[in-house]
Amino acid sequence: MHEIQADGGPLQQIPDDLTISQFILDAHHPTRPVPTRPHPWLIEEATGREIGSDELRIRSFGLANALKIRWDIGEDDVVCLFSPNHVDYVVAIWAVHKLGGVVTTSNPAYTADELAYQLQLTKSRLIITHPEVVAVTLEAARLAGVSPDRIALFDPHPGSVHANLPDLISLGLKQQQVFTERRLKRGEGKTKLALLLFSSGTTGKPKAVMISHYSLIANLVQTGQYFRLTDDSFPSEQKRYKTGDVALGILPLFHAYGLHAVLMGCMFLRVTLVISPRFQFERMLQSIQQYRVTHLYLVPPQAVLLCKSPVVQKYDLSSVECLMCGAAPVSAELTEGLMRVFPKSVIGQGYGMTETATMISFLQLDRRIGTLGCAGILIPGMTARLVRPDGTFAGYGEPGELHLRSPALAMGYFDNPTATAETFKDGWLHTGDEVVINEDKEVFVIDRIKELIKVRGFQVAPSELEGHLFDHPDVADVCVVSIPDEYSGELPFAFVLLKEDARLRVQADPKAMTETKRVIMKHVSDHKARFKWLAGVEFVDVIPKTASGKLLRRVLRDRARSMPKRRIPALPHTKL
Incomplete structure (x- = not known):
């Protein structure tokens, strides 16, 4: 089995002569529900103003x-x-x-x-x-x-x-x-650039993903066809959206998940979206109660707070009918915790990438609770294949790197032909994710081959932090890995090989060791966004590498995760 074709039949026509705004504001598509009554498209959270x-x-x-x-x-x-x-x-x-x-x-x-x-x-x-x-x-x-x-x-x-x-x-x-x-002329939507959204890669600084108007529209059509909202033969109890539904927009709009999957997705599906300036936990609870929110789109750290904070008990969250979590893997334990908070709600995961503009899989429509650990099933129009390290194809139930073909694929990376050639090959997106797909087309994300660190849903490239740390005068070599964190999912942790004079200084004085670690961490916090800050530093005698000089990151990641638990500097839980 070389290719896995998503269920749902051939995709309905995707307009290739419209911009994304023309498609949402001025056009109709057979997969898009027809409104039964006027409704606001947006609500300003602080004021209640309807737009x-x-x-x-x-x-x-x-x-x-x-x-x-x-x-x-x-x-x-x-x-x-x-x-x-x-x-x-x-x-x-x-x-x-x-x-x-x-x-x-x-x-x-x-x-x-x-x-x-x-x-x-x-x-x-x-x-x-x-x-x-x-x-x-x-x-x-x-x-x-x-x-x-x-x-x-x-x-x-x-x-x-x-x-x-x-x-x-x-x-x-x-x-x-x-x-x-x-x-746009006929066919021009496929090449007319709409968005440059940034996505971290495995080398260097973040890259600008080139997303066309056609890609954005194609993924909305895929989404609409998956949910079958206009299919009269589909059971009404399995239809996830209806006129009058309200979603809460707490995910950042600069991110593909918040911008395309949530904002444009809600507009396409005719769901009212309450726009929140930023995530603040108790403000989120207030808004769910105030606006009778029916749909929640979250990242795992937000879900953790819902499961563990005693503040939740002060609010009426009974309006929530569907809760979707994405941007990072969701553990079985977290899903079970959400089931206790929302005993009657549909709960599941989705999986997407900026490079697929955006959604790849959704929670199964015939289930209230998704298969534990599963990121959903492939949406219509997706073709997948799983490739083993030796280049052969894996079958159902076998792990391999996920390659995807979809009409919604991005055009590549802006002004970066090398990275484009490495990731987009012969019409296939090489995701860098190690995945298992079973015979039910359920997707299980096992690991990130490309070694990105996901902090509260945001991507952090280890190489970006390593390049910055190399500039510190005490650092001779460095490797940044991920460590698990209950709130953030993962945090970056640095293994540092000190230069000789710094090593001797640290060996001579225990206080110098503590101070040097603090200064190295500050070197990052002074120049990088909060979600990129280091959770800790460990000094080592050698940074393990292959004969060709490639970092053996997995070796140090395993070492970091086997170390005794330490107090990690608290991240602010009030906003992403």
Whole structure:
């Protein structure tokens, strides 16, 4: 058996001449449910303000007109969004797309150095940011050579000289239209770039994944066909969504899971989405109760809090009908804990990647609780094969690296032909994940061959931290591995070979050992986002490597996990 074809039959037609906003706002697809009554598309969590499709359409038009008037944003120009979640996040994306531009989204926890790298790589012409992170934005713009007058704010800020979206939208609606909305030719959707989303690789810094409008639309069609919401022959009790459902948008919109799977997915399925600026645990509980949330999309650390925090008992969570967890593997124990908190809810996992734009598998529709440890079943249009280390194909129930073929695959990595050639080969995506698929098409993710560390759902490339640690004057060699953590799933841990003078200093004074470890950890925390900070440092006499010089990371990872448990510096549990 070389290939595993997902069930669900051939995919229905995927439009290749529409942008993603035109597909969601102005088109209909046979897999998309028809609304039975008007409903808000978005709700602003803090105020309860409801926003419908007409308002989204008008605001997108107004902003597009203003972006053209003010900065002449046009074909293939890149606009960077650097902000916590905001109800105008999708308005900004669709406005740029109307002009033929491209959007790159950035983690608002980034340092100025990290943001500057993204701005330079993507050649961003404009940054739309938030008052909370404007200081970082200004420094990053300076480092990247972006003029301060090319910064706009999502919200007004007292004393700010920067334009803000409410004023820009007002300007665009008052002025005569100066742009022509970008219309795609037949087939152009497959090559017209929509998003540059960042994904860490196994080497160097994060890479920009090139996602076309067609890829985004294709995955929504795959999702719609999987859920069978318009299939009258499908049992109504197995239909996961209905008019009037409400989801909570606590996942970050800069991330493919939050942006595509949740935000655009809910819009396509006609589910109202409550936009939360960021994850705060008790605020999440309040919103579930206040807005009678029916659908929760979480990452494992959030699920852990639901299972362990006594605060949960103060709130009525009975409205929750479906809870999906993704971005990192979910243990059987965690699933069982969620079953106790939500005894009547559908509970399961999904699996996706930025490079597949986004979903690969979903929880089985005929089950209330997914198979423990299972990441769901392949969605229609997915073809998989499992490849052993010797290059031969594995069969059902046998582990192998997952290769995928799908109409939703990304176009590759921006300005990085080497990485593209390594990952996208002959129409197949080499995921780097070691997977088992059984005869029921259930997917079990065993390990990450590509060795990424998943911290609260965010990817951390060991090589990025290793490259940074090499710059420290005391470090001669280093290997970063993952260690398990109950809240974050995994955390990065560094094994360090000290330079000779530092080694002698540490040997002579136990206090010097503690201080050196602290300084090395601070070297990371001063320059990297919070989720990349080290959980600890261990000094070693040698960093094990193969004869060719490749790190034997698994050896040190096993050593780290066999070490006595230590107190790990607490990560803030209130936000991602």
